Ligand SMILES: Nc1ncnc2c1ncn2[C@@H]1O[C@H](COP(=O)(O)OP(=O)(O)O)[C@@H](O)[C@H]1O
């Protein structure tokens with residue numbers, strides 16, 4: 001059974017431990033209702049930022065429109081849940097959301113991913129604005145600027161945890177595979193990648209679609225967290241929030257993204273009582289972090305089971321698995 | 325017909341004809357030299373043949389399984405799939421990645437595990453990864469780079485970077501390998517060693533190698549045929565012996581006076 | 583036909599405000615390749631300075647405009663000095679995030695001092711209406727249009743004819759080479775920020791005159807719009823920014839007039855994407871291919 005090598009088993013154990021520890025803290029009311037909201041938000045941000053990091057950090061394509069795909073997931077799920085206010089409705093909505101979001105991503109990716117750098121950024125920004133305005137103008141289906149309300153609140157730690165695990169598995173497994181390496185090669189040198197036989201458009205598109213897929217999962221969780229959504233929740237500023245997490249954590253670092261989402265989420269919560277000063281402190285922190293640590297927290301570095309095991313068991317085991 | 329046949333190939337940059345009306349032929353399993361002064365259009369010719377630039381006019385035709393296929397205007401990755409690989413004059417490795425990953429990326433087009441098999445970690449994924457890793461290491465061992473597999477490409481010494489470029493190109497399983505000044509920046513001894521290694525690769529892999537190299541004596545030594553470019557035009561072609569005697573070549577290399 | 587001309591007139595006055603803003607974006611981008619997301623907030627600050635000058639100090643439009651432009655120029659230089667200069671060799675995305683940080687900072691500092699509410703911009707220009715056939719032009723529109731044109735000519739003159747303007751162009755082509763030629767790159771970049779920010783300040787005051795209302799978050803949407811305008815015309819190019827600003831202003835007014843104001847932004851973005859797909863470097867931009 002190669003699937004259950006010791007590194008994968010290590011990851012599995014770590015996740016299970018995290019899940020149960022948090023679950024126990026919730027049960028013991030250490031993480032009370034108020035903290036749980038922060039927790040849900042952090043979980044969504046992790047999912048969103050993982051997907052965006054795949055696009056920006058690993059593929060090197062600058063997207064400023066991540067919130068657009070999140071809104072597709074949120075609306076699909078909300079519409080479904082209003083018809084079927086239970087877990088089945090949520091799951092069907094989630095499914096519908098990822099399908100629609102992936103399709104939209106596929107359709108817009110093929111022409112726009114030819115653009116480079118800032119041009120791509122502005123085009124993706126445009127796409128997410130178009131998505132937002134489309135949702136605004138969909139009549140009763142989306143209820144315009146007022147948005148949809150009355151969805152059941154189903155999101156909880158377990159659901160969020162599964163959302164994160166699903167996104168993590170998709171993204172990490174993808175990165176650490178041959179198609180994933182081909183994708184990273186595009187970031188490193190697009191011309192060289194193409195000369196090594198890599199269909200760059202194809203792999204950019206795949207990364208973009210996976211990003212949209214995961215953003216849609218986060219959107220569905222959002223729709224089932226607050227019982228109301230409106231197009232303004234998914235504007236440019238939301239995309240910027242996600243971008244900040246990605247850059248703060250380090251482009252191309254999954255571990256960094258997770259740490260950044262957690263720390264920024266907690267920072268945000270701690271700053272709540274400061275009222276108007278909150279955003280000023282946040283802004284200064286943002287500038288200071290970028291000025292003093294422009295590469296993010298963990299530039300390219302990752303928490304690695306392999307290194308961890310290597311450090312624990314002093315015997316230098318020869319590298320048997322390709323999974324790092 | 326020949327393995328690769330180029331007719332009247334032309335590339336203009338604005339008013340400059342970097343490559344102009346070039347005829348060029350490659351047979352299978354040979355080592356061909358491409359020489360010419362700086363700015364003659366050698367790199368541009370490689371860029372045209374590998375699809376990085378689209379020709380202004382002319383024909384590039386390759387014989388694949390007995391059938392003729394036009395390669396002009398075809399995307400670089402498709403051309404690579406058809407068996408043309410290259411190195412870059414100004415090294416273009418995937419700098420932040422390991423030596424091993426650089427080679428694995430070049431093997432991707434022949435990899436068997438697709439996106440879904442990779443995401444769901446199907447047995448196919450593990451089989452294909454292991455197979456690719458073995459193959460990559462054996463290619464790296466040609467230049468003794470297998471013991472540096474986990475180093476980042478950017479941290480390799482300059483000479484090793486050039487060798488890694490060659491290994492990476494070989495990993496695409498080419499029929500024709502274009503090497504753009506692989507010995508640039510090396511001392512004469514290193515250059516001689518590398519050139520011998522290139523000859524050996526050409527024979528071991530039974531592929532066609534086209535070599536751009538400035539050290540004339542080396543080119544004369546190891547190449548079976550030589551093409552000479554000057555100002556974008558192919559001014560001569562023939563065996564090393566013929567090229568040495570060719571008045572146009574002598575003039576091009578010794579200056580315009582004569 | 584009259585209605586159409588009316589829309590064009592309205593579009594041009596809105597468009598000239600976008601153009602003034604887009605010029606700042608484009609100059610800064612041209613010289614340090616930074617999307618200065620704080621640019622919209624400088625415009626907002628300009629509006630508030632103009633407001634204070636007119637409302638509290640009882641000044642007229644032109645002195646208020648002058649004060650706002652000076653204030654914004656200083657602010658722009660300061661921001662570059664403190665926040666952007668340390669990041670000049672960092673990744674562009676880090677600089678972008680910093681710019682976003684600066685824009686938050688300006689927004690919320692303004693909220694702290696002036697409150698989050700909308701304020702009515704004092705009336706300085708008489709609301710006189712001129713009729714040309716069936717087309718109405720009010721005096722505010724004339725002011726906006728004339729002032730914008732004067733400022734753009736001034737800018738063209740500075741960039742084309744003065745020593746500093748030549749230095750700006752040199753640095754934007756190749757800052758290392760410019761340095762070797764003895765150009766003080768830091769000063770040149772500061773000067774660029776001063777110019778761009780002054781124009782943004784002017785745009786802020788003019789928008790106050792036009793819409794009669796200002797608020798601390800007013801810079802976000804037009805800032806984005808102006809950046810779109812700059813990209814649309816070909817980023818880094820001064821004529822491109824003017825063309826882009828005017829086209830986007832006219833498009834917006836036309837879509838609002840003939841279809842629905844709800845979809846105007848979507849149409850603007852759709853056109854932008856189409857333009858980029860056909861001409862990836864914008865209307866007036868030149869396509870550059872990487873030399874291999
Ligand atoms: N992308 C390009 N744009 C404009 N000119 C180019 C480009 N690529 C090459 N050239 C020009 O074409 C000519 C041939 O260059 P090159 O093929 O690099 O010569 P060589 O490799 O023989 O030294 C040179 O004058 C060079 O400046």
Ligand SMILES: [Mg+2]
Nearest residue numbers: 366367368413
């Ligand atoms: Mg060359």
